[in-house]
Structures are given as C-alpha cells and as structure tokens.
Amino acid sequence: MAHGSKKVILLALGANTGIAIAKFGAFFLTASASLLAEAIHSLADTGNQLLLLLGMKKASKPPDERHPFGYKMESYFWSFIVAVMLFSLGGLFALYEGLHKLQELDELAAAGEAYEMNRPEVAIGVLLVAIILEGFSWFVATKEINHLRGKESLFQFIEGSKSTEIIVIWMEDTAALVGLFLALGGVGLVMVTGNPYWDAYATFAIGALLVVIAFLVARETKSLLIGEAATQESQDTIRRLAEETEGVVLLMNLRTMQLGEDEFLAALKIQWAAELTVAEVVERTNDLEHRIRTTIPRARYVFVEADVFDAEKAKLPEFPS
CATH class of the missing domain: 1.20.1510.10 (Cation efflux protein transmembrane domain)
Incomplete structure (x- = not known):
C-alpha cells in the first residue's frame, strides 16, 4: 500500500x-x-x-x-x-x-x-x-x-x-x-x-x-x-482466536491501537482454567500470540495477560471531573 x-x-x-x-x-x-x-x-x-x-x-x-x-x-x-x-x-x-x-x-x-x-x-x-x-x-x-x-x-x-x-x-x-x-x-x-x-x-x-x-x-x-483502534474485522478475528484456545475460560477484555498504516498493538486479558499449571499457561499464551501474528500480520505487538475476572475491577475507571 x-x-x-x-x-x-x-x-x-x-x-x-x-x-x-x-x-x-x-x-x-x-x-x-x-x-x-x-x-x-x-x-x-x-x-x-x-x-x-x-x-x-x-x-x-x-x-x-x-x-x-x-x-x-x-x-x-x-x-x-x-x-x-x-x-x-x-x-x-x-x-x-x-x-x-x-x-x-x-x-x-x-x-x-x-x-x-x-x-x-x-x-x-x-x-x-x-x-x-x-x-x-x-x-x-x-x-x-x-x-x-x-x-x-x-x-x-x-x-x-x-x-x-x-x-x-x-x-x-x-x-x-x-x-x-x-x-x-x-x-x-x-x-x-x-x-x-x-x-x-x-x-x-x-x-x-x-x-x-x-x-x-x-x-x-x-x-x-490520538490512538484509534484496529479495524473491527481484526478485533473480531483476535477474539475468535482467543476464545478457540483450549483452556481459555473468558476473554476479559481486548484493547487495540493503530501504530501506523500497516501495524497495530493488541493487549488481551484472559482468565485461564484454574487447573492449568503455570508452564501450561505460558505455553498456551505463546501459542495464542503466535497464531494472532500469523493470522493478522498487522498485529505486530501482542500482549496477553492472565487474570481472574472480578466484576468491580472490570469496570472502567471514572474520569476526574
């Protein structure tokens, strides 16, 4: 392009x-x-x-x-x-x-x-x-x-x-x-x-x-x-890849930001199954990041964070008036 x-x-x-x-x-x-x-x-x-x-x-x-x-x-x-x-x-x-x-x-x-x-x-x-x-x-x-x-x-x-x-x-x-x-x-x-x-x-x-x-x-x-999100198609593809990953209980949130014409950053917060070991979470996290980059080459920077869903923590912080 x-x-x-x-x-x-x-x-x-x-x-x-x-x-x-x-x-x-x-x-x-x-x-x-x-x-x-x-x-x-x-x-x-x-x-x-x-x-x-x-x-x-x-x-x-x-x-x-x-x-x-x-x-x-x-x-x-x-x-x-x-x-x-x-x-x-x-x-x-x-x-x-x-x-x-x-x-x-x-x-x-x-x-x-x-x-x-x-x-x-x-x-x-x-x-x-x-x-x-x-x-x-x-x-x-x-x-x-x-x-x-x-x-x-x-x-x-x-x-x-x-x-x-x-x-x-x-x-x-x-x-x-x-x-x-x-x-x-x-x-x-x-x-x-x-x-x-x-x-x-x-x-x-x-x-x-x-x-x-x-x-x-x-x-x-x-x-x-000022920081625009990646295309909706790219976000939907990332969500699908995350939710298809074995051991993913919940994709808690996804944030993307366009860094240029042909690349963007993606940050995911995921709740993994409680029975998985740390080594298994690391392995599946790396695999998910690899699949996202392979499927969407524009997703140059991918960060996946493990967490446990909390309704209060999931609320967006209020902006100061």
Whole structure:
C-alpha cells in the first residue's frame, strides 16, 4: 500500500509544481484574484506533498530504545500538518484575497473607474490545461483508492482507512479540481457579463472549499494521531482466536491501537482454567500470540495477560471531573 501511495504522491507533486508555475504566470498577466488563490493553493499542495513524503520517510525508521514501538505514527503527524497548511496557506489566504479584491473593486466603483481583466484568454487557457493535469492526478488517486477499498463505499473507506497519505492526496486533488472549475467559472462569467465581482466571488468559494477540505483531513488524521483502534474485522478475528484456545475460560477484555498504516498493538486479558499449571499457561499464551501474528500480520505487538475476572475491577475507571 505504501508503494502505491508514494507513486500517487510523486505524480501529484509533479503535476502541482507545473500547475503552480503556470498559474502564477497567468496571474501576473491577468491580475485575476481567483487565479492567485488557485496559484497559492497549488503551491500549498506542492509543499504538502513534500511533507507527506517526509512523513513516509520518517515513518520507515526502525524502532529504537526511545521509541520501542517505532515511528509509524510520524505519517499521521505530518498528515495533520498538511491539514493545517491547507487551512491557513490555502483556505484563509483565498478568503483574504477575495476580501481584498472586493475592496479594490468597491474603491474603483467609488472613483467612477471601470475594472477590466487583462488578457482573460490566458487565464482560461491555463485553467483548462491545469484541469487536464489535475484531472489525471485525481484519476490515478481515485483508481488507487478504488483498488484499496474493495467493496466498501468511499465514505466507509475514508472513515476506516489507517493510511492517511492516500486519503489526503485524494482530498487535495478533489479540492484542486473543484477549485479549478470555480476559478474557470469566475473568469468566464467576468468575460461574459463584464461584472468583475464574479472573480472575487469565485475566490471566496475556493477559500471556503479549502477550509472545509482542511477540516475533513484534520478530522481523519486526528483520530489516528490520538490512538484509534484496529479495524473491527481484526478485533473480531483476535477474539475468535482467543476464545478457540483450549483452556481459555473468558476473554476479559481486548484493547487495540493503530501504530501506523500497516501495524497495530493488541493487549488481551484472559482468565485461564484454574487447573492449568503455570508452564501450561505460558505455553498456551505463546501459542495464542503466535497464531494472532500469523493470522493478522498487522498485529505486530501482542500482549496477553492472565487474570481472574472480578466484576468491580472490570469496570472502567471514572474520569476526574
């Protein structure tokens, strides 16, 4: 999965770099606010993809004494930083630029001067080329997601996925493609109606879109960053393996936590039959841990604790008010 995600990120990085350069060039020729918002958006996306690659590299570091469970969650942290950048450098800047454009137009109107967009055909041409390039990047990202999600709906996959990179790239590409159509609509309406305010309105729409996408990306990555459980399928499989083990009286509880895209931690508390010797409990515990890791390779860390069920001890502790 990591290889597929990296391929999609590299493709998006190349596309956004070229698109950002073209958009900035078109902005300097046309002075279109929506084009500037889109140029900054592409620049932010380029930086975001570099951050995702950095996160993937850091996540590949092996465990050490200070981080005994490894660095896999680095990818979640950098994905969250991407959401912050998308919100600030993308969304807030576009909203600011839209407001600035409105003020400029109001000042021109108050002075009795007319605003005229320079060379709008250049803006149209650049936006159409950008739509083609961004559309291809979005198509590749969507194809990878469809491959990974199987029979799950898109919403279920986004909610349950433990890989943030491919989700972030797909959301960014979706926002970029919609933003390009908004910018194209704004410039086109300025040309058709002669009303320059459409350019500012399109800029506001782009800003609002990026803020919403940033919120969704942050929401998905935050859940994993603070400790999300393994998939329900994995938990059900662990429960089945434990309850099938000879000598298990009761699986008292199971706690899991995702440590990265392809690994998680599982902690089980089990009541064993009273007649078993210590040596037998140790042997069956080791066998259970081995079967869990063999059946679910993502269960890299498995801890099984022997205990006797107590109704009072089993209650969850109350959180301090």
